[in-house]
Amino acid sequence: MSCFLTEEQQMLKDLCAQIAREKILPVREELDESGEFPWEIVKVFAESDICGVYIPEEYGGFGGGAMEMCVATEELSRVCGGISLSFAATALGTYPILLFGSDEQKKKYLPPIAAGEKLAAFALTEANAGSDAGAIETTAVLDGDEYVINGTKQWITNGGEAETYTVVARTKKGVGIRGISCLIVEKDTPGFTFGKKENKMGIRASATRELIFQDCRVPKENLLGREGMGFMVAMKTFDHSRPGVAAQAVGIAQGALDEAVKYARHREQFGQPVASFQGLQFMLADMATQVEAARAIVHQAARIVDSGSKDLAKISAMAKLFASDVAMSVTTDAVQVLGGYGYMKEYPVEKMMRDAKITQIYEGTNQIQRAVIASQVIKESAAKEKRGE
Amino acid sequence: MRIVVLIKQVPDTTEVRMDRETNTLIREGVPSIINPFDMYALEEGLRMREAAGEGTVTVMSMGPPQVEDALREALSIGIDDAILLSDRAFAGSDTWSTSYTLAAGVRKLGDVDVILCGKQAIDGDTAQVGPGVARLLGIPQVAYVKAAALDGAECTVERMMEDGHDVLRVPLPALFTVVKDINEPRLPSLKGKMKAKKAEITVWGAADLDVDPAELGLDGSPTRVMKIFAPELKAGGVVFEGETEETVPKLVEELLPILRGEAQ
Ligand SMILES: Cc1cc2nc3c(=O)[nH]c(=O)nc-3n(C[C@H](O)[C@H](O)[C@H](O)COP(=O)(O)OP(=O)(O)OC[C@H]3O[C@@H](n4cnc5c(N)ncnc54)[C@H](O)[C@@H]3O)c2cc1C
Numbered sequence: 001m002s003c004f005l006t007e008e009q010q011m012l013k014d015l016c017a018q019i020a021r022e023k024i025l026p027v028r029e030e031l032d033e034s035g036e037f038p039w040e041i042v043k044v045f046a047e048s049d050i051c052g053v054y055i056p057e058e059y060g061g062f063g064g065g066a067m068e069m070c071v072a073t074e075e076l077s078r079v080c081g082g083i084s085l086s087f088a089a090t091a092l093g094t095y096p097i098l099l100f101g102s103d104e105q106k107k108k109y110l111p112p113i114a115a116g117e118k119l120a121a122f123a124l125t126e127a128n129a130g131s132d133a134g135a136i137e138t139t140a141v142l143d144g145d146e147y148v149i150n151g152t153k154q155w156i157t158n159g160g161e162a163e164t165y166t167v168v169a170r171t172k173k174g175v176g177i178r179g180i181s182c183l184i185v186e187k188d189t190p191g192f193t194f195g196k197k198e199n200k201m202g203i204r205a206s207a208t209r210e211l212i213f214q215d216c217r218v219p220k221e222n223l224l225g226r227e228g229m230g231f232m233v234a235m236k237t238f239d240h241s242r243p244g245v246a247a248q249a250v251g252i253a254q255g256a257l258d259e260a261v262k263y264a265r266h267r268e269q270f271g272q273p274v275a276s277f278q279g280l281q282f283m284l285a286d287m288a289t290q291v292e293a294a295r296a297i298v299h300q301a302a303r304i305v306d307s308g309s310k311d312l313a314k315i316s317a318m319a320k321l322f323a324s325d326v327a328m329s330v331t332t333d334a335v336q337v338l339g340g341y342g343y344m345k346e347y348p349v350e351k352m353m354r355d356a357k358i359t360q361i362y363e364g365t366n367q368i369q370r371a372v373i374a375s376q377v378i379k380e381s382a383a384k385e386k387r388g389e
Numbered sequence: 390m391r392i393v394v395l396i397k398q399v400p401d402t403t404e405v406r407m408d409r410e411t412n413t414l415i416r417e418g419v420p421s422i423i424n425p426f427d428m429y430a431l432e433e434g435l436r437m438r439e440a441a442g443e444g445t446v447t448v449m450s451m452g453p454p455q456v457e458d459a460l461r462e463a464l465s466i467g468i469d470d471a472i473l474l475s476d477r478a479f480a481g482s483d484t485w486s487t488s489y490t491l492a493a494g495v496r497k498l499g500d501v502d503v504i505l506c507g508k509q510a511i512d513g514d515t516a517q518v519g520p521g522v523a524r525l526l527g528i529p530q531v532a533y534v535k536a537a538a539l540d541g542a543e544c545t546v547e548r549m550m551e552d553g554h555d556v557l558r559v560p561l562p563a564l565f566t567v568v569k570d571i572n573e574p575r576l577p578s579l580k581g582k583m584k585a586k587k588a589e590i591t592v593w594g595a596a597d598l599d600v601d602p603a604e605l606g607l608d609g610s611p612t613r614v615m616k617i618f619a620p621e622l623k624a625g626g627v628v629f630e631g632e633t634e635e636t637v638p639k640l641v642e643e644l645l646p647i648l649r650g651e652a653q
Contacts, residue, residue, distance in 0.1 A: 011582050018576060049579035062579060 004299075009064075009071050012053060016075035019044055028080040031205035032351050037161050038083045038205050045087055046116025054091060055098065059110035066240060066305035070247035070298055077251025078258075081355035082205035084251065086119060088244045089157035089206070092363070093120030095237040096166040096182050100225040109164055109184060118163035122241075123153040123211050124234055131368050133168075134177040134231060138213065140169035145220050147171070147183060149213040152195065157362075159209030160194040163187045167211070168234050171227050180230035184222040191216030202354030239312035242320040242363055243301040249320075249327035249359040250298055253291045256327075256334035256352040260284060263338050263347070280337060287330045294323040314376035321369040324359035331356040390444030390539075392503045394434045394468070395491055395522065396427040398452055398459040399512040407619060423459045426507025429567045432574040434505050435467050437539055445469040447498065451479055451490050457590055464585035465577035472498075476594035481607030484513070488521025490605060493598040495526060503544065504564040508533055516566070523564035530564040531557055535571050 005013060023044050031038055045051050054069040055061025062068065069091050076084035090113060097109050097120075112118040129135040138151025149169055156165075165185045172179030185192055195210030224233055261284055264275035274280055301319035305312055331353040335342035342349045360366045400419045408415050423431075434446040448463040450456050451474040460471035474494045482490065495501055504526075506519035516532065523530030535554065536547040548555040549568050559565075577585075595605060603609060627643070629636035 007586075008583065011586075012579060015577060015579055015582060022576065044576065047578060048576055049581075053579070 005067075005071065009067060012050075012062075012064075012068060013071050013075050015048055016050065016072045017078075019048060019050070020076050020079035024076065024079045024083050028083060028205070028348070029345070029351075031080075031083060033204075035199070035204045037207050038086055039161075041083050042086050042116065042119065049116075050087065051090070051116035052110075052114025055094070055110055055114040059106050060114035061110070062114075066243050066302040067299070069244050070302045073244050073247040074251040074254070074295070074298070077248045078255040080205065081248055081252040081255075081352070081359075082203035084248060085157060085203055085206040086161070088241075088248055089122070090120045090162065091244055092237065092241040093122040093158065093162060093164065093166050095240045096122065096224050096233050097164075097184065099236055099240065100182070100229070100233050101184075104221070105184065105224070113164065119158050119161055120164040120166065121156050121158035121162040122237065123156045123159075123165055123167045125153060125155050126151065127154050131365060133234060134180070136168060136170060136180065138167070138169040139173075140167075140171050140181060140183055142171070142220065143217075146217040147220065147223070149183070149185065149191070149216040149218065151213050153211040153213075155198065155208050155362075156211050157206055157208055159207055159211055160197065161207050165192075165211065166224065166237075167213075168230050171230075175228075177231035178228050180234075181227045182224040182230040182233040183218055184224065185213075185216065185218050189216055189218060201357060202351070203358050235313070238363055239316045240305055242316040242369075243298055243305060245359055245363050246294070246298045246301065246319040246323035249323040249356065250291065250294045252352050252356050252359070253287075253294060253323075253327040253330040256331040256349050256356075257284075257287050257291055259347065259349050259352075260287065260334040260337040263341070267338075267341075274337075283333055283337060287333050290326045290330055294326040297322050314373055317364070317369040317372040317376075320359075320363065321366050321373070324356070324366060327356040327359050328353075390438065390441045390503075391498070391501045392434045392437055392444060392446045392505065393495055393498065393501050394427070394430050394446060394448050394463070394505045395495075395519070396431065396448055396450050396459060396463060396507070397424045397510045397512075397518075398422070398450065398456045399424045399510055402511050421455070421458065423462055424507050424510045424512075426509060426511070426567070426569070428507075428574040429569055429571050430505040430507050431463050431466060431468060432572045433537060433565075433567055434503075435575070436572060437503060437537070440539055444502075447472060449474065449491065449494055451475070451482070451487055451494070453480075454592075460590055461585040461588065462577070464588050465581040466575055467578075467581055470591070471588065472591045472593060474593050474598070476596075476605075478595040478602065478605045481610060482605070483610035483612035484515050484517040484521060485611055486605055486609035488518050488525055489609065490598070490600065491518065492522045492525035493600045494593060495522065497593065497598060500562075502561045503539075504528075504562070506564065506566045508566045508568050519564060519566040526562075526564070528562050528564060529559050530566075531559060532566045534565040534567045537565060537567075537571070 023041055050072055052061030053064045053072055057063040073088045094113055113120055124133055126136050140147040140149045167185050168182050170179050171181040191214050193212045195212050198208040264280055265273055267274045297319045301315045304315050334349040335353050338347055338349055341347050398421050400416050401422045405419055406415050438444045438446050446468050447470050448460055448468045449472045454475055456473055464471055474490055479490055509516035520530050531546050531548050533549040534546045535549045538545045542561050543558055545558050629639050
């Protein structure tokens with residue numbers, strides 16, 4: 001399927017497919033089992049110039065955008081949605097700098113990320129602030145030329161492995177989300193340590209970890225945008241990164257579909273391949289159709305992001321919602337197509353089913369995506385009415 | 390430092406099937422790839438250049454125009470330039486005239502320090518072209534190299550043997566054919582792929598080379614293929630049936646003379 005990709009995007013897709021096949025496939029089972037971070041693969045991403053595909057050329061990147069990020073993420077996730085996350089979550093951590101960083105901040109932080117020398121992470125969630133991100137309790141208090149950060153972030157992807165963290169913290173109390181700001185914190189800053197590393201259901205090759213800030217001082221210059229903009233920074237970041245989660249979901253779904261079709265062609269019962277039974281054929285047809293539709297909405301979202309449009313919240317949320325639900329249903333069906341073998345670790349579909357689940361949860365649960373979409377739809381309708389349409 | 394890597398485009402044998410009627414390979418619709426052993430030669434060329442801190446690595450191949458794809462793939466992993474020896478007159482070359490033509494191509498480049506090849510091509514499996522080129526150029530050659538270290542005007546190599554390996558110091562220029570153990574070939578980079586796409590590939594025909602037309606192509610090839618056939622599969626082998634206590638001594642009894650070299 002050409003998907004109307006440019007020649008360069010097709011090249012990127014081919015390269016990522018080659019990396020996935022030759023480098024990721026041989027280690028995915030082992031890393032899923034051990035939960036070890038895929039540094040060897042990150043090195044391959046770096047050497048292949050994958051890390052900076054969505055970063056402008058002036059900061060050492062390839063000069064692409066959301067489409068490139070999505071194409072790469074899907075292709076890598078087809079083989080392992082956990083390993084690919086080292087790349088995709090770095091994009092999440094990088095977007096606040098890309099979107100709101102000063103030229104100086106960009107010059108300082110983007111080139112090493114583009115080169116694959118450093119990974120990034122985005123830290124919003126806390127124990128008492130998940131869907132309700134405005135409830136964060138981590139504070140950043142200005143003291144002279146420095147912000148002093150205190151608090152604990154939880155479940156931060158790439159935590160402990162990344163060098164560059166974009167951290168959302170409260171700079172002013174009592175003013176709700178207007179008191180929230182976003183700061184860049186470098187690994188090894190005194191007062192910044194890592195806590196518990198999570199033992200997870202899926203994406204086990206991805207590190208999910210606690211970030212602990214105890215009187216951690218960062219220079220004032222590390223503030224992204226202005227004080228009080230942090231919640232907006234986070235929301236705009238999600239507008240850009242959610243198509244990436246959606247692409248990860250499409251990749252996982254496609255990988256599971258491929259396995260299911262291949263297996264059904266070879267497995268014989270009642271003297272014939274199980275793929276010859278219409279009951280199974282209809283499942284495969286539905287799975288394939290869902291994957292295709294999910295990819296279409298991801299590409300649509302990526303194109304709208306890359307068009308420079310400001311109205312991204314709805315389409316990004318739709319892509320994330322739809323593709324992640326597809327990933328969950330297709331991977332579950334893939335396990336069903338493989339029957340008992342699908343339930344065993346000898347076949348990759350049980351892992352894909354475990355990996356798919358997270359795409360419905362992080363970067364806003366799918367309930368939250370629906371809330372975002374609904375609020376946009378209602379707003380649009382009200383605006384139309386006001387204009388007398 | 391000038392390094393030349395000789396590569397061959399071959400059908401992806403994992404995709405090749407046999408025509409049972411004619412006993413020939415069905416090549417139609419089979420994708421072409423760089424001979425897998427040559428990927429190790431390309432990688433070694435890059436490593437030698439990196440170790441030397443300077444120099445160029447040139448990739449050269451003889452074949453029809455579509456071999457350009459293989460050369461571009463080589464460029465995408467960082468090879469500096471590519472030369473295609475292509476001419477109707479080269480068609481039908483066996484290992485002799487292929488070596489002859491490639492040697493002429495290398496000679497035209499002028500001073501070359503190292504020539505690298507894969508140990509053999511997976512389609513013909515002859516392992517003759519590399520050594521043939523060295524012979525025609527009058528330079529030393531070592532086959533089955535599994536490690537190489539440049540040291541000024543010499544190169545120390547390890548040659549894989551069935552019962553161990555030889556360590557040899559070879560004066561340059563020299564030709565080495567390499568085995569899989571020598572390195573792990575790198576993947577292309579995005580920038581490399583873009584560069585490769587736009588790169589100019591030099592094409593030399595018979596007229597560009599200092600060659601005797603009588604030595605080229607099918608006419609210059611002494612090899613005559615009399616018959617191609619698939620060897621018969623020997624089924625079965627010996628099966629020892631019974632309890633382990635009985636079968637193991639029987640097996641040992643059968644095996645010992647073979648191991649001692651006494652059996653026919
Ligand atoms: C593996 C993993 C990696 C993660 N990586 C990161 C990261 O890198 N950075 C980061 O900041 N965070 C990260 N997170 C956190 C993630 O974004 C949150 O888990 C997510 O936003 C949901 O928050 P919660 O888990 O606290 O669920 P809760 O908010 O407690 O939700 C519980 C349930 O209630 C529902 N719910 C909540 N509010 C509403 C509502 N208003 N309407 C309807 N339903 C509602 C939810 O949909 C959910 O079903 C990660 C999480 C995981 C598991």
